[in-house]
Amino acid sequence: MDTAPKAASPAGGPHAPSRKAMRLAIAGSGLLLVIAFAAFYWATSLASRRKAAEAGDAVAVTVTDSACEPMDLTVPAGRTTFAITNRSNRAMEWEILDGVMVVEERENIAPGITQTIAARLAAGTYDITCGLLSNPRGKLHVTPAQAADAEPAAPALLAFIGPLAEYQVQLLTHAGDFAKATSALAQAVQADDLERARALYGTARLSYARLAPAADLFADLDTRLDARADDFGGREQDPLFKGLHRVEYGLFAQNTTAGLRAPAEALAADAHELDQRMATLPLQPDRMVSGAARLMHRAAGLEAMGGAEKYAHSDLADIQAEADAVLGIANLLRPLAQKASPGLPARIDADGAALSALLAAQRDGAGFPSFETVAADQRAAIAAALTTLGDDMDTLGAALGLTTAGRSAP
Amino acid sequence: MKRSIFMLATALSLTLGAAGAQAAVSPLDLVAPIAQYKVYVTKELDAFVAATKDFTDAVKAGDLAKAKALYAASRAHYERIEPIAELFSDLDGAIDSRADDHAKKEKDPTFTGYHRIEYGLFVTNSTDGLAPFADKLMTDVNDLQARVKGLTFPPEKVVGGAAALLEEVAATKISGEEDRYSHTDLMDFQANIDGAQEVYTLFKPLLAKDAKNEAFLKKVDANFASVDAILVKYKTADGFESYDKLSKKDRKALAGPVNTLAEDLSKMRGLLGLK
Numbered sequence: 001m002d003t004a005p006k007a008a009s010p011a012g013g014p015h016a017p018s019r020k021a022m023r024l025a026i027a028g029s030g031l032l033l034v035i036a037f038a039a040f041y042w043a044t045s046l047a048s049r050r051k052a053a054e055a056g057d058a059v060a061v062t063v064t065d066s067a068c069e070p071m072d073l074t075v076p077a078g079r080t081t082f083a084i085t086n087r088s089n090r091a092m093e094w095e096i097l098d099g100v101m102v103v104e105e106r107e108n109i110a111p112g113i114t115q116t117i118a119a120r121l122a123a124g125t126y127d128i129t130c131g132l133l134s135n136p137r138g139k140l141h142v143t144p145a146q147a148a149d150a151e152p153a154a155p156a157l158l159a160f161i162g163p164l165a166e167y168q169v170q171l172l173t174h175a176g177d178f179a180k181a182t183s184a185l186a187q188a189v190q191a192d193d194l195e196r197a198r199a200l201y202g203t204a205r206l207s208y209a210r211l212a213p214a215a216d217l218f219a220d221l222d223t224r225l226d227a228r229a230d231d232f233g234g235r236e237q238d239p240l241f242k243g244l245h246r247v248e249y250g251l252f253a254q255n256t257t258a259g260l261r262a263p264a265e266a267l268a269a270d271a272h273e274l275d276q277r278m279a280t281l282p283l284q285p286d287r288m289v290s291g292a293a294r295l296m297h298r299a300a301g302l303e304a305m306g307g308a309e310k311y312a313h314s315d316l317a318d319i320q321a322e323a324d325a326v327l328g329i330a331n332l333l334r335p336l337a338q339k340a341s342p343g344l345p346a347r348i349d350a351d352g353a354a355l356s357a358l359l360a361a362q363r364d365g366a367g368f369p370s371f372e373t374v375a376a377d378q379r380a381a382i383a384a385a386l387t388t389l390g391d392d393m394d395t396l397g398a399a400l401g402l403t404t405a406g407r408s409a410p
Numbered sequence: 411m412k413r414s415i416f417m418l419a420t421a422l423s424l425t426l427g428a429a430g431a432q433a434a435v436s437p438l439d440l441v442a443p444i445a446q447y448k449v450y451v452t453k454e455l456d457a458f459v460a461a462t463k464d465f466t467d468a469v470k471a472g473d474l475a476k477a478k479a480l481y482a483a484s485r486a487h488y489e490r491i492e493p494i495a496e497l498f499s500d501l502d503g504a505i506d507s508r509a510d511d512h513a514k515k516e517k518d519p520t521f522t523g524y525h526r527i528e529y530g531l532f533v534t535n536s537t538d539g540l541a542p543f544a545d546k547l548m549t550d551v552n553d554l555q556a557r558v559k560g561l562t563f564p565p566e567k568v569v570g571g572a573a574a575l576l577e578e579v580a581a582t583k584i585s586g587e588e589d590r591y592s593h594t595d596l597m598d599f600q601a602n603i604d605g606a607q608e609v610y611t612l613f614k615p616l617l618a619k620d621a622k623n624e625a626f627l628k629k630v631d632a633n634f635a636s637v638d639a640i641l642v643k644y645k646t647a648d649g650f651e652s653y654d655k656l657s658k659k660d661r662k663a664l665a666g667p668v669n670t671l672a673e674d675l676s677k678m679r680g681l682l683g684l685k
Contacts, residue, residue: 100499102496129499132511132513133503134518157438162563162565164441169449172445172449279445284438332562
């Protein structure tokens with residue numbers, strides 16, 4: 001503690017406390033003393049007990065110039081402490097590897113020295129390194145243990161940090177792309193370059209589709225960016241009708257960039273704001289999954305009704321981009337899902353592939369045709385596949401303990 | 411008496427405070443800084459790929475002076491992001507292993523990467539025979555970039571990375587064994603410190619939310635400043651002084667704050683609830 005307490009004022013001074021108060025204070029401080037010592041004793045004895053347990057239970061591995069001793073280790077799943085002794089003549093590092101990935105490591109163990117390393121390991125077979133890179137590697141077998149098996153089916157909040165952070169990075173990338181595309185779109189409109197503006201609209205639209213599962217987290221901007229004419233009393237003529245679809249209407253229904261300067265600039269400004277906001281978006285596991293599920297169900301409804309892109313008719317590309325975004329979320333959660341509900345990730349993969357196959361069947365060489373050319377039964381099939389994927393995401397949310405029940409969980 | 415009451419109360423609050431330390435940060439608070447760290451790593455990797463391209467091109471073109479000049483600065487990108495880069499053990503060995511990691515040392519055919527080329531440039535003093543190593547290095551660095559892109563960063567490796575970098579400095583840089591042929595250790599040194607400081611800076615606002623961490627943060631800030639102040643003395647127009655010019659005493663002056671930093675930063679995982 002850096003802060004030095006003020007020196008106590010001498011007793012009998014102008015503000016000397018009464019005798020009774022003094023006695024109380026002494027009694028109180030005595031009590032504090034007892035509590036503090038008890039707490040201190042408890043803390044230190046706990047720490048030393050823990051330390052002793054770690055050293056005592058440590059699995060010993062000795063590394064010589066040519067190999068590990070032993071070359072084959074078996075430990076139960078959960079937390080294990082290893083005591084690594086370097087009996088080679090050079091400093092070395094010791095690693096536990098899962099494939100080529102380092103699970104845990106202890107670097108720079110000097111010759112003659114023993115160092116400990118604690119690792120929390122899931123059941124499986126790992127490699128261990130043994131000094132020189134050319135030395136044969138040892139095997140570490142981790143057997144399922146009661147403690148590890150008892151791990152609840154629903155993962156702890158801590159387990160979602162990695163996937164959420166990775167999701168945030170992906171959102172940052174897409175938001176950056178979206179801001180870039182809308183800026184270029186505004187410039188193309190400014191230059192009255194209809195063809196270029198149309199192409200850039202497509203680019204912007206796809207970037208936004210990749211952000212769509214998280215749209216609930218920026219609902220205010222989403223309303224400005226993605227509202228459809230039907231949402232306004234005066235439809236296309238309504239002065240409040242702005243955003244992507246307003247630009248789409250001009251470029252693809254009116255076939256001109258005339259009158260689009262202000263909407264295109266507002267779109268770019270909103271996209272820029274979204275990009276700025278993305279780094280601090282409050283991501284949560286339940287919303288990550290429920291947003292994905294909702295997006296698929298919403299898309300299914302829209303496609304059944306004739307599509308979301310009323311003027312550009314680029315729905316097929318949009319659907320693929322949205323489905324990719326949803327499958328990307330499922331993929332980030334795959335290790336957790338595999339534990340909580342083995343078989344579910346494979347089912348999601350299969351349902352995603354089925355949707356992609358339906359979309360791919362519509363392709364005509366260069367890309368996706370206008371959604372208008374898609375036959376009614378094909379639209380229905382695509383909508384059904386979207387619903388299935390939405391249901392899968394609901395099931396995933398339930399399996400991960402994020403929601404109480406799936407929409408149509410089996 | 412008041413003094414002892416104060417001290418006892420302090421002892422008590424410290425004891426209780428230690429028990430409650432983990433509750434201060436919600437796991438979800440860690441998401442944004444980890445995401446930002448990946449953005450940082452991605453940018454460093456982009457720069458690493460570009461710098462390695464320039465470096466290996468110079469090696470292959472037989473431009474010894476240029477290759478020597480580019481060596482230290484290009485590998486600095488790797489040193490900044492080592493907590494993540496070294497998770498891929500095969501690539502770490504191929505890109506950054508030292509002769510000591512191989513049975514026949516410098517003569518071992520499996521000795522590849524930056525230090526193998528360093529050996530050629532600074533000891534053999536020639537680019538002869540280095541082209542295959544340059545090609546392999548470029549391939550490995552591209553591979554690393556692709557793999558990191560697809561990697562979900564393990565939170566404990568990110569937060570633990572700050573201490574890992576300082577431990578690396580303490581264990582291998584102070585002795586001068588890392589860049590033993592070129593003596594460009596100080597450039598690596600600075601890169602490791604920068605990488606650690608990046609991690610620390612990203613998580614500092616979270617730690618600062620808890621008033622109990624104030625002294626810790628103050629101390630870490632002060633030690634980073636000490637290390638930076640020492641390093642700045644050795645800066646030259648195009649990098650750093652050759653490490654073999656530093657006396658034992660100079661090296662010792664660096665070791666002090668580095669060891670303290672390594673020890674302090676190792677507490678970050680616990681303070682952020684990532685034990």
